Amino acid sequence: xxxxxxxxxxxxxxIKKYGILGLLLLFIALCIYLIIHxxxxxxxxxxxxxxxxxxxxxIYKLTKKREAEKKYIANDIAGRLNLARRQMPxxxxxxxxxxxxxxIDGSQVESYIPKEGELVVKLESAxxxxxxxVSLAQALVSRxxxxxxxxxxxxxxxxxxxxxxxxxxxxxxxxxxxxxxYMRYEYMPKIDQREDLKEWNSKIVEIDERGLFTRLLLVxxxxxxxxxAGRLKTNEMELxxxxxxxxxxxxxxxxxxENAPLDYLTKNIKIGVLIVGxxxxxxxxxxxxxxxxxxxxxxxxxxxxxxxxxxxEFLREYDEKSSKVFEEIQTFLHQKIEQDFKVQKDFELAYxxxxxxxxxxxxxxxxxxxxx
Amino acid sequence: xxxxIVDMKEVIKIVHHKEAGDFLKFIIRLEKIExxxxxxxxxxxxxxxxxxxxxxxxxxxxxxDKLECYRFFIETLRK
Numbered sequence: 499x500x501x502x503x504x505x506x507x508x509x510x511x512x513i514k515k516y517g518i519l520g521l522l523l524l525f526i527a528l529c530i531y532l533i534i535h536x537x538x539x540x541x542x543x544x545x546x547x548x549x550x551x552x553x554x555x556x557i558y559k560l561t562k563k564r565e566a567e568k569k570y571i572a573n574d575i576a577g578r579l580n581l582a583r584r585q586m587p588x589x590x591x592x593x594x595x596x597x598x599x600x601x602i603d604g605s606q607v608e609s610y611i612p613k614e615g616e617l618v619v620k621l622e623s624a625x626x627x628x629x630x631x632v633s634l635a636q637a638l639v640s641r642x643x644x645x646x647x648x649x650x651x652x653x654x655x656x657x658x659x660x661x662x663x664x665x666x667x668x669x670x671x672x673x674x675x676x677x678x679x680y681m682r683y684e685y686m687p688k689i690d691q692r693e694d695l696k697e698w699n700s701k702i703v704e705i706d707e708r709g710l711f712t713r714l715l716l717v718x719x720x721x722x723x724x725x726x727a728g729r730l731k732t733n734e735m736e737l738x739x740x741x742x743x744x745x746x747x748x749x750x751x752x753x754x755x756e757n758a759p760l761d762y763l764t765k766n767i768k769i770g771v772l773i774v775g776x777x778x779x780x781x782x783x784x785x786x787x788x789x790x791x792x793x794x795x796x797x798x799x800x801x802x803x804x805x806x807x808x809x810x811e812f813l814r815e816y817d818e819k820s821s822k823v824f825e826e827i828q829t830f831l832h833q834k835i836e837q838d839f840k841v842q843k844d845f846e847l848a849y850x851x852x853x854x855x856x857x858x859x860x861x862x863x864x865x866x867x868x869x870x
Numbered sequence: 871x872x873x874x875i876v877d878m879k880e881v882i883k884i885v886h887h888k889e890a891g892d893f894l895k896f897i898i899r900l901e902k903i904e905x906x907x908x909x910x911x912x913x914x915x916x917x918x919x920x921x922x923x924x925x926x927x928x929x930x931x932x933x934x935d936k937l938e939c940y941r942f943f944i945e946t947l948r949k
Contacts, residue, residue, distance in 0.1 A: 564886065564888065567886075568886055571884075572884070591878075594880070595878050595879060595880045596878065596879045596880065597879065597880055597882065598879045598880065598881045598882070599881075599882055599883075599884050600881060600882075600883055600884070601883075601884055601885070601886065602883050602884070602885045602889075602893060603885070603886060603889060607885070607889045607892045607893045607896065608892055608893070608895075608896045609896070610883075610893070610896075611900065612883070612897075612923065612924065612925045612930065613925060614925050614926070614927075614928070615924065615925065615926070615947075616881075616883060616924060616925060617882055617883065617922060617923075617924050617944070617947065618883040618884070618885060618893075618922060618923050618924065619882060619883070619884050619885070619921070619922045620884075620885050620886075620887055620890040620920055620921055620922065620935075621884050621885070621886065621887065622887050623887060633940065634882060634884075636940070636941065636944055637882055637922075637944050638880060638882070640944040640945060640947070641880055641882075641944070641947070642880050656945075657945075660945075683937060684937060684941070688941070
């Protein structure tokens with residue numbers, strides 16, 4: 499708000515100083531800004547789909563033509579779901595995969611032969627677009643996530659992960675009506691059906707609230723799927739995944755000063771976590787304890803090390819100096835890791851989340867792959 | 871260094887509710903079946919309650935429009 503006021507004051511000053519010329523300069527600057535903004539939308543397929551959807555929606559409202567309705571439905575769904583999934587980073591990729599919707603229409607209706615594995619979904623009228631979006635979000639998540647591990651997961655755990663992936667995807671659309679419809683008619687009834695599903699779901703929700711569902715758990719499950727590709731399911735595999743979730747749940751629910759295991763070593767999963775979150779520890783002890791912990795993980799021949807940083811969002815407001823030092827120490831830690839150890843930085847994702855006490859925290863998840 | 875996001879696309883075919891009847895009739899003729907039944911609940915799939923279909927191991931599977939059936943249907947497809 500203060501920034502907007504400042505800009506307004508500056509504009510008034512400019513007009514006062516240069517008169518009509520100042521106004522003209524402002525108009526030209528605004529035009530340039532709008533042209534750049536327009537081209538940015540045009541170059542972004544998902545954003546332009548959303549805009550095309552809006553245009554066709556207006557045409558449909560005016561003309562009630564089916565062609566306009568179809569174009570609205572398809573562009574709106576693809577644009578919204580694809581923009582939403584871009585907010586769900588999963589390592590170097592996004593999860594789920596991008597969606598392309600294709601109508602079976604016109605002469606195709608009476609000649610189209612579905613291919614093996616192809617899904618054909620009937621969509622309702624444009625008036626109930628929320629339901630259409632939910633239907634395709636469910637199909638998309640189901641068909642493009644947890645590839646290679648679904649056959650190992652027990653059913654309630656698999657359902658809990660799918661439900662939360664769809665919920666997250668719909669949440670990123672930033673439309674309360676769509677999310678509410680999903681929560682009321684799909685998510686809650688499904689959760690209430692089974693106790694075991696409810697239990698797994700509460701764990702997934704906690705992990706997700708700390709930002710570790712798509713950034714850590716799904717990344718590890720994807721690697722796991724690649725590692726065990728073609729192998730028969732065993733009880734050991736099922737247990738390995740269930741215990742990975744327990745391991746992350748303990749980290750996600752860890753309170754200040756509480757200890758939780760930070761390494762998870764099994765036959766097929768070898769990961770370590772380093773949490774840089776206790777402000778006092780970082781400020782008073784520096785990076786030494788973290789470097790020692792990193793070396794300990796390398797000595798155990800861990801295959802992926804996640805460095806999770808959580809900084810207090812409010813720290814800057816009440817102690818700007820400490821906040822700056824905290825940020826500098828974190829940056830120094832990563833420089834030291836990359837400089838002193840043979841590691842490859844796989845990805846770095848910055849996000850914001852809530853801690854166990856419900857406070858907003860700025861967070862960062864960096865995945866290192868040691869080279870032995 | 872910011873991580874670059876890699877993209878791939880999943881194609882889902884969609885059919886308009888006013889054209890779904892003709893499509894369903896064509897598929898029933900193509901499959902040489904008397905009537906379509908929901909793969910999940912076994913109910914008769916009509917022009918009104920048709921929701922989705924797929925081909926699995928060469929056979930066309932239908933799904934009715936009950937929320938529960940659609941959910942199970944897409945869950946079944948990934949197995």
